[in-house]
Amino acid sequence: MAPRGRGPPRGPLLLGGGAPRLMPSPPFLPPSLQVNFRSPRSGQRCWAARTQVEKRLVVLVVLLAAGLVACLAALGVQYRTRTPSVCLSEACISVTSSILSSMDPTVDPCQDFFTYACGGWIKANPVPDGHSRWGTFSNLWEHNQAIIKHxxxxxxxxxxxxxxxxxxxxxxxxxxTRIEELKAKPLMELIEKLGGWNITGPWDKDNFQDTLQVVTSHYRTSPFFSVYVSADSKNSNSNVIQVDQSGLGLPSRDYYLNKTENEKVLTGYLNYMVQLGKLLGGGDEDTIRPQMQQILDFETALANITIPQEKRRDEELIYHKVTAAELQTLAPAINWLPFLNAIFYPVEINESEPIVVYDKEYLGQVSTLINNTDKCLLNNYMIWNLVRKTSSFLDQRFQDADEKFMEVMYGTKKTCLPRWKFCVSDTENTLGFALGPMFVKATFAEDSKNIASEIILEIKKAFEESLSTLKWMDEDTRKSAKEKADAIYNMIGYPNFIMDPKELDKVFNDYTAVPDLYFENAMRFFNFSWRVTADQLRKAPNRDQWSMTPPMVNAYYSPTKNEIVFPAGILQAPFYTRSSPNALNFGGIGVVVGHELTHAFDDQGREYDKDGNLRPWWKNSSVEAFKQQTECMVEQYGNYSVNGELVNGRHTLGENIADNGGLKAAYRLPGHWLHLQLQGVLGTLPLPTRLAHEPSSQV
Known part of the structure; x- marks a missing residue:
């Protein structure tokens, strides 16, 4: 449930998976899966990929929502005609123990509810070395990792x-042992195969177009721009080629542009670049550093023309559909027809091929930048993109270099991460659907789908009630909004095809993993996953496709499909437990559900109708009223400061809307499940009365 992503997926580390590398590889999205590579503007909204500031604010909102749910539940119990029985089942006893141990009862909840509810857990779970943050999502992923390892x-x-x-x-x-024997050889051979790199040896070729084609398709890098296939936002029943801005090695343009504030990070990044160059045989530092500085300067030039995310939130304004011929005129530095035909082969692309372009201004400027840049620097930059992405598949020296830079970047302490954790994360990150059946059989009971569906239904009812209370929304728009909420498609646990061995094998038929050749297996996967992506171009999107693997501790909303997805990985304690009373599950996974539902109506999601099409379906009066409401929220969150850092209220607007919407849904929720308490289904936990409101405050 974070800013949605357009472009090659899995940028910053997601708590649900991803090898601990600087730039994790994209997940495999086979024909039966969602191929929806989108940037923080209009792709899926997921929970995990947030900044530290956003995380803390989200935790606070979740705690408030959970507290309201629990309080209203307790109030509802007062209306029962008989004394509620105390739940003494194993699940209730276990939950009670967890609640008590996670609290800090010495703190006044009216002064600091967060520490009161979670202080005990924080003391018992310090942030481990090698991590910049830690929470219940992290804990659950650790648990899932151990299961996957076995x-x-x-x-x-x-x-x-x-x-x-x-x-x-x-x-x-x-x-x-084998990886250490090979050392840097696999990547050095790959660089030579691509024509060389002036960092590691003399280079003087004229192969810009060829190199760009290969690194884009065979190895899934995105220098200068990203190219991918996804549902057309204005015609969600059709896939289309999409082109967007890309190419920065650091997570945000701000690192490059705010040089004084980020001097330490920029110096660390340059040192990291130099170190990798040396490990790949680049000779002495005096030769490498000036060239790496040129690459960093080029990335800074890219950052200067990159559009900030907060200015890309109105998707109606940034969506442009052009033909391949028009794209050639817009960005003439690239020979687009040969490029597109090469990467999408055997699909034929002609001048009339429709292409959705975001940030036309950026593409025009990057074309000028390419034309004005020396060909040697362009090649150095493209190969650096490849090196940055693939070096973590090499020996321990490269792992150490990654870790050292992460320490500078995020302040994480050096740690001896067990190799199995790295390998489990990377295997799940690449072949998570292939190992999905094993994980599902080990962790996910079939009736959990039905139970989770009931929870989602109740949350939907509460959410639709909240729509009825919006005085600023006109009746026609409210009616359409309720229709959209009713049409939201629920995806729970796993995609059905993975449980059919024949169907699963068909999906992975063209991928081969070789024993003892880790780097080779990763490169084969990059090429294989692009071929699958290219194959989607002439096919219609499939509503039953997934873009998250079953073990992932995460959830998301997809606007072009108008669907919410909850993998099996997150449908576990403390978010969801089959044997727990429904009140606990409502306070856990229910908060996540409410958040994702609200994304359908945040500042970006509201632009898509019930069929997943980008169109103006709100009346102008409601649009203006909505903007007034959100401006107030932008200002409110923009004044919050955590650890001396101000929140960017506009950049986090979608998440803030979802958090507050989830809060309102939680507030209304008890009206729908109070009848369960009246029937004696919920019972009560064996807690002192003053603690009866805590069960769902610690997610």
Whole structure:
């Protein structure tokens, strides 16, 4: 539930997965899965990828929402005609113990509710070395990692061929002896295959177009811009080529432009670049550093023309559909037809091919930048993109370099991360759907889908009630909004195709993992996943496709599909437990559900109708009233400061709307499930009366 992403997926580390590398590889999205590579503007909204400031604000809102739910539940109990029974089941006793141990009863909840509810948990769970943050999401992912490790290391005769490929990939990653023997050789050979790199040896070629084509398709990098296939925002029943801004090595343009504030990070990044160049045989530092500085300066030039995310939130304004011929006129530095035909082969692209472009101004400016830049620097920059993405598949020296830069970037302490955790994360990040059946069978009961569906239904009812209270919304828009809420499609646990071995094997048929060759397996995967992406171009989007793997501790809303997705990985304690009273599940996963539902009506989601099409379906009066409401919220959050850092209220607007919408849905929720208490289904936890409001305050 974070800013949605357009462009190659898995940028910053998601708590639900991803190898701990600087730039994680994209997840595989087979034909039966969602191919929706989108940037923080109009892709799926997910929970995990947030800044530290946003995380703390979200936690505060969740605590308030959960507290309201629990308080109203307690008030509802007062209307029962008989004394509620105390729940003494194993689940209730376990939850009670967890609640008490997580609290800090020495704190006045009226002064500091967060510490009162969660102070005990914070004391018992300090942020581990190597991490910049830690919470219940992190804890659950650690738990899921241990399960995946056991499954990958214990092969059975009943697993499918796709599952075996995941095991081969994992074991190759775990073969440190072989990886240390090869050292930098695999990447050095790849660089030579691409024509060389002036950092590691003399270079004087004229192969800009060829190199750009190969690194874009075979190795899934995005220098200068990103190219991908996704549902057309204005015609959600059709896939279309999309082009967007890309190319920065650091997470945000602000790192490059606010040089005084980020001097330490920029110096650390340059040192990291120089270190990788040396490890790849680049010779002495005096030769490498000036060229790496040129690459950093080029990225800074890209940052200068990159449009800030807060200015990209109105999708009606930034959406432009052009033909390939018009794209050639817009950005003539690229020979677009040869480029597109090469990366989408065997699909034929002609001058009339429709292409959705975001930030036309950026593409025009990046074209000028390319034309005005020396060809050697352009090649150095493109190969650096490749090196940055693939170096973590090499020996420990490269891992150490990554870790050292992360320490500068996020202030994380150096840690000896067990190799198995790195390999589990990377295997899940790449082949998470292939290993999905093993994880689902081990963790997810089939009736959990039905139980979770009931929870979502109740949250939807509460959410629709909240729409009825919006005095600033006109009746026609309110009616359409309720229709959109009713039409939201629920995806729970896992996509059905993964549980059919034949279907799963068909999806991964063209991918081969080689024993003991970790780097080679990763490169094969990049090429394979692009071929799958390209194959989607002439196919219609599938509503049953997924863009998150089953083990992921995460959730998202997709506007072009008008659907919310909750993988099996998040449908576990403390968010959801089959044996727990519904009140606890409402306070856990219910908060997440309410947040995702609200994304359908935040400042970006509201632009999409019930069929997932980008169009102006709100009346102008309601649009203006909505903007007035949100400006107030931008100002409110823009005045919040955490650790001396002001929140960017406009950049976080979508998340703030979702948090507040979830709060209102939670406030109304008890009206729908109070009848369960009246029937004696919920019972009560064996807690002192003054603590009866805590069960869902600690998610």
């Amino acid at each position: 499954l990958l290391e214990n092969s059975t005769a009943s697993v499918s061929e796709a599952e075996r490929k995941a095991q081969v990939y994992y074991r190759a990653c775990m073969n440190e």
